[in-house]
Amino acid sequence: MGVTVQEGHKRRQVTRAWRRLTHSRKMFVGCLILVVFGLVAVFGPLIDTRSPSAMGGAVLQGPSGAHWLGTTETGQDVGAQLIDSTGFTLMVSFGAAAVATVIALVVGVGGGYLGGLAGEVLSMLSNCFLVIPALPLVIVLAGYLPSKGGVALILVLALTGWAWGARILRAQTLSLRRREFVLASRVSGERGWRILLSEILPHVMPIVASGFVFTVIFAIVTQSSLAFLGLSNVNTWSWGTMLYWAQTNEGLQLGAWWWFVPPGVCIGLVGMALALINFGIDDVVNPRLRIVARKRHRLLRRERVPETQPVVVKGTGWRPASAGQASGDREVVA
Amino acid sequence: MLYLARRTGFYVVTGVIALSINFFIPRLMPGNPVLSLIARFHTQITPKTLAALDVLFGVHHRAGLWAQYTQYWREILSGNLGVSFTYFPTPVTHVIGSSLPWTLVLVGVCTVISFVLGTVIGCVVGWRPGSVLDNLLPLSTFFSTVPYFWLGLIALFVFGGLVHWFPVSGAYNTSVPIGWTWQFVGSALYHAILPGVTLVVSTLAFWLLRMRNMMVTTLGEDYVLLAEAKGLSRVRIMGMYGARNAILPNIASFAMALGFVVTGSIVLEVVFSYPGIGYVLYQAVSNEDYPLMQGIFLVITLVVLLANFLADFCYVMLDPRAREEA
Numbered sequence: 001m002g003v004t005v006q007e008g009h010k011r012r013q014v015t016r017a018w019r020r021l022t023h024s025r026k027m028f029v030g031c032l033i034l035v036v037f038g039l040v041a042v043f044g045p046l047i048d049t050r051s052p053s054a055m056g057g058a059v060l061q062g063p064s065g066a067h068w069l070g071t072t073e074t075g076q077d078v079g080a081q082l083i084d085s086t087g088f089t090l091m092v093s094f095g096a097a098a099v100a101t102v103i104a105l106v107v108g109v110g111g112g113y114l115g116g117l118a119g120e121v122l123s124m125l126s127n128c129f130l131v132i133p134a135l136p137l138v139i140v141l142a143g144y145l146p147s148k149g150g151v152a153l154i155l156v157l158a159l160t161g162w163a164w165g166a167r168i169l170r171a172q173t174l175s176l177r178r179r180e181f182v183l184a185s186r187v188s189g190e191r192g193w194r195i196l197l198s199e200i201l202p203h204v205m206p207i208v209a210s211g212f213v214f215t216v217i218f219a220i221v222t223q224s225s226l227a228f229l230g231l232s233n234v235n236t237w238s239w240g241t242m243l244y245w246a247q248t249n250e251g252l253q254l255g256a257w258w259w260f261v262p263p264g265v266c267i268g269l270v271g272m273a274l275a276l277i278n279f280g281i282d283d284v285v286n287p288r289l290r291i292v293a294r295k296r297h298r299l300l301r302r303e304r305v306p307e308t309q310p311v312v313v314k315g316t317g318w319r320p321a322s323a324g325q326a327s328g329d330r331e332v333v334a
Numbered sequence: 335m336l337y338l339a340r341r342t343g344f345y346v347v348t349g350v351i352a353l354s355i356n357f358f359i360p361r362l363m364p365g366n367p368v369l370s371l372i373a374r375f376h377t378q379i380t381p382k383t384l385a386a387l388d389v390l391f392g393v394h395h396r397a398g399l400w401a402q403y404t405q406y407w408r409e410i411l412s413g414n415l416g417v418s419f420t421y422f423p424t425p426v427t428h429v430i431g432s433s434l435p436w437t438l439v440l441v442g443v444c445t446v447i448s449f450v451l452g453t454v455i456g457c458v459v460g461w462r463p464g465s466v467l468d469n470l471l472p473l474s475t476f477f478s479t480v481p482y483f484w485l486g487l488i489a490l491f492v493f494g495g496l497v498h499w500f501p502v503s504g505a506y507n508t509s510v511p512i513g514w515t516w517q518f519v520g521s522a523l524y525h526a527i528l529p530g531v532t533l534v535v536s537t538l539a540f541w542l543l544r545m546r547n548m549m550v551t552t553l554g555e556d557y558v559l560l561a562e563a564k565g566l567s568r569v570r571i572m573g574m575y576g577a578r579n580a581i582l583p584n585i586a587s588f589a590m591a592l593g594f595v596v597t598g599s600i601v602l603e604v605v606f607s608y609p610g611i612g613y614v615l616y617q618a619v620s621n622e623d624y625p626l627m628q629g630i631f632l633v634i635t636l637v638v639l640l641a642n643f644l645a646d647f648c649y650v651m652l653d654p655r656a657r658e659e660a
Contacts, residue, residue, distance in 0.1 A: 124344075124347065125351075127344065127348075128347065128348040128351045128352075130589055130590060130593075131345075131348050131589050131593075131638065131639060131642060132348065132351075132352050132355075132593075132635050132638070133592070133593045133596040133597060133634055133635060133638050134593055134597060135596065135597035135600055135601075136596070136600065136615065136630065136631045136634045136635070137355070137631060139600075139615065139619055139627070139631075140356075140359060140627055140628060140631045141359065143619050143622070143624065143627055144359060144360065144363035144624075145363070146363075164590060217479055221479070221481050221597075222597065224481050224484075225481055225483065225597065225598075225600075225601045228481075228483060228601060228604075229601065229604060229616055229619065230620070231619060243483075243484065243487070247487075247605075252487060252490060252491055252495065253495070255491075255495065257491060260484075260487055260491075261488070263484075264480060264481070264484035264485075264487070264488070267479075267480060267481060267484065268476045268477075268479055268480035268484075269476070271475070271476070271478075271479025271480060272475045272476045272479055274479070275475040275478070275479055276475065
């Protein structure tokens with residue numbers, strides 16, 4: 001078997017994809033924002049040692065030198081709360097996405113590879129969970145939970161957020177299963193789990209990555225909604241609980257915009273960073289979008305040339321249509 | 335038609351699974367909070383209500399699990415969801431019946447507006463990739479990932495608090511008698527503007543981006559090239575060749591999108607104190623009103639299933655392949 005030739009080809013492909021990934025501006029900006037938030041989450045509480053719950057004399061004050069982001073109704077520092085909240089919020093979101101991705105891998109890839117009745121049942125299950133609206137279910141689950149700590153939250157979010165990843169993974173696995181290299185290794189007597197791990201898994205990795213990113217967005221929004229409604233532990237600092245306290249203490253009616261704007265902006269920024277990363281992944285793994293864009297480019301140019309003049313290609317001000325390609329929502333045959 | 339029949343079968347199964355989840359949650363969770371709820375209301379509960387609650391939430395575990403399950407189905411199918419403790423002693427179905435229409439109209443109308451608007455704009459923008467929208471991309475992703483309720487808070491702060499253009503809570507003017515009068519409908523519309531616009535703004539980017547991307551992909555197909563070569567008009571190419579095909583995945587993924595819309599509008603109703611089903615759900619949770627909570631979960635799920643069925647129906651109308659497919 002021409003292993004060396006194949007492997008060399010494979011390696012070249014990987015290098016090219018990697019270069020495209022690292023040169024993507026969207027990817028870079030997205031990662032940069034995430035890294036900044038990550039650093040704040042890890043080192044923020046060490047540098048800024050003020051307690052987010054400590055009450056002070058300066059009550060309900062706007063941003064100033066002493067309190068960069070102002071203070072709450074009880075004189076707590078909004079900036080300190082924001083820094084302390086970052087860690088918990090990110091930890092729960094990424095933790096939930098990690099657990100959900102594992103479930104999605106087992107159900108999606110496992111079900112897709114196995115096929116047969118088990119595969120059908122697993123597919124049915126993930127489609128059902130996709131249709132059942134997540135938040136009402138999360139709310140009911142959270143309503144019954146006796147403890148509402150981080151681990152419980154992670155499990156509830158993972159339990160309601162795995163279906164989308166499972167569905168796209170299953171579709172991809174179904175198509176991979178019939179590819180020649182998989183058939184070849186099956187014919188050569190490889191064992192099932194080995195084919196899964198070394199042949200199929202590497203090829204679904206981009207989808208796993210973009211599914212993971214997508215689930216983090218879901219988890220961060222759902223978690224914040226839950227906390228805002230007062231359904232998670234309101235004494236643990238997260239961006240959602242900050243909004244909960246701002247709402248409960250009528251920060252809005254008191255005109256304290258510095259109280260509820262920063263947590264929302266942080267949620268939006270992290271979401272944006274994740275979406276940008278997803279766009280970056282998509283640009284690399286979905287060559288169809290690139291090719292199509294190029295083809296269309298030629299067409300447009302031809303269109304704009306007046307018929308009576310000799311064919312002169314003018315600059316049309318067109319830029320590669322890479323910006324904003326569909327990300328986690330690649331179309332899927334169910 | 336086989337396609338629709340298969341989808342119907344799928345929704346029936348999903349409905350059964352949702353109802354079963356509803357059955358198992360109170361039984362699997364450690365401790366049964368309904369028990370303490372009943373203890374608190376003990377003097378006011380009639381034996382008949384108590385028996386119904388027992389069936390729905392498995393308080394006493396007298397019967398075996400399977401017997402409980404069949405009994406539960408009998409209660410649900412006869413339309414009995416127990417009594418609400420928040421609005422004691424109103425039956426859960428009555429509470430839901432009076433709040434559901436508000437949500438259906440608000441969320442339904444806004445979703446349709448947002449879908450149509452986003453699809454049309456996305457279609458036009460996708461026709462010429464590399465235009466202004468691509469530069470606005472980070473901003474539009476920001477708006478599509480920020481929670482709806484936060485945008486609602488900002489809208490409330492600016493338009494309700496700073497400039498006092500719109501009312502800050504409720505769904506209608508309480509001094510106007512309820513009925514199909516111009517005055518009442520007008521006040522209901524006036525109250526719906528702020529939550530409605532927030533909902534449209536937060537969901538628009540999602541449809542717009544998807545439609546734009548599908549449009550870019552579709553316009554690269556050979557049959558579009560052929561249409562251009564034949565010299566068909568641009569409107570015809572954009573509508574019949576591009577948009578008609580580009581819109582299909584959007585409708586097919588309606589299910590996922592609707593989940594987000596429902597999630598977002600539940601919290602949005604709390605922000606605007608809009609007396610829809612999301613607001614009632616919030617009150618149910620705050621008061622640990624488990625029968626109401628689970629009843630609302632069921633009704634929301636069933637409505638979402640129905641909406642998905644309607645989307646499937648549209649899909650069949652638009653895509654001849656779905657009609658032909660065996």
